[in-house]
Amino acid sequence: MSGRTGHLDALTGIRGLAAWLVVLYHIRLSLTALLPGEVIVALAKGYLAVDLFFMLSGFVIWYNYADRLRAGGGAETRLFLWRRFARVWPLHAAILAAFIAFVALLLATGRPAPGYPLGELPLHLLLMQNWGLTDALTWNHPAWSISTEFAAYLLFPLLVLLRWDRLPVPGLLLLAAVLLTALHLLFSLTGHRNLGDAIPQLGLWRCLAGFALGNVLCLLWQRWRGRSGLALVAGAAALLITGLGLALALPETAFVSAACFTGLLALALGQGKIVQVCGSRALTYLGEISYSTYLSHFLLWIVWKLAFVDATFQLGWASLAGFLATVLAASILLYHGVEKPAQRWLNARPPRWAMRPAAVPAE
DSSP: OOOTTOOOHHHHHHHHHHHHHHHHHHHGGGOTTTSOHHHHHHHTTGGGHHHHHHHHHHHHHHHHHHHHHHHHHHHHHHHHHHHHHHHHHHHHHHHHHHHHHHHHHHHHTTOOOTTOOGGGHHHHHTTOTTSSSOSSOOSSGGGHHHHHHHHHHHHHHHHHHTTGGGSOHHHHHHHHHHHHHHHHHHHHHTTOOSTTTTHHHHHHHHHHHHHHHHHHHHHHHHHHTTOTTHHHHHHHHHHHHHHHHHHTTOOHHHHHHHHHHHHHHHHHHOOSHHHHHHTSHHHHHHHHTHHHHHHHHHHHHHHHHHHHOOTTOOOOHHHHHHHHHHHHHHHHHHIIIIIHHHHHHHHTSOOGGGSOGGGSOOO
8 A cells, every 4th residue: 555654564464464364264175184274274264354344444444545536526536436447346357257267167067057157157257246235155255355345435435524623532433333333233143143144134233333443443543653552552552452352252243344444554653573573575466366366266276276186175284385376476477467457448448427627538
């Protein structure tokens, strides 16, 4: 993420780590022969990395676009929506096309292909598959969050109009508390304790709350950056919230999002060793290619299991290393060969409705 005050590499790096936690989450049940049970239990919480994504996205989008939308009005809003479409849709469409080819191959060879309903493909193409219109995750499961993220982009101009930037710090903290409480109550009232529950029904609200919390996070960072000691306070708050939540066996929805919020605030404000490690060149690059990692690994895992995993569904160390290397190589190739070129191509060719008035050619 670049901006007027420099590059917040630590946040980019943590996004890369989060993407790999999702990868390990999806393959964890094939690692029980290699790893202790406690590690498998920890990996089973890898879906919480998605909540980090939502907050990071809200932070970045507010930082890069709030002032532009406020100053540019409708014209800038239309261009913003086109740019976000150019950012997320091309790679999503490419991976979805690969899934379609894979399913066609399965059917052509007489194999069953459950979980790939053709009737839902239009929803996936329109990035609407997790807007509460279906009952289960289908096709590329991780793309559910891209669907809800796109909904957040559509709503973001309205959030800018609310002028949260005019709130004093106590008001911003109260707003964060309201969002966290509302998210917990939504899950609690529907009988759910974990943020990963009922994704087709609750995933959209989980995303919108996380995205809005990211907006607030950015505003707090803008007020507090450069003030010594606040990173330590935020970090201590994150540890305290996590410790209390675990010690009291609270529902995940009651403390995890709050811990993410305060932890990311500490990372954004900090300058210590943890920040330096997260902002290292290697982790920053993993963060840059993390969208490709996130969208591609699920299909790669399905194919890897068919090709290289026996009936026990357990990986050996060599097979695990091979799969992780394949995901990394695919992420690099997709990032440089599909994701960024397609984004640049679409950004250079906005439709007329997305052009600024001065850029629209005269009739």
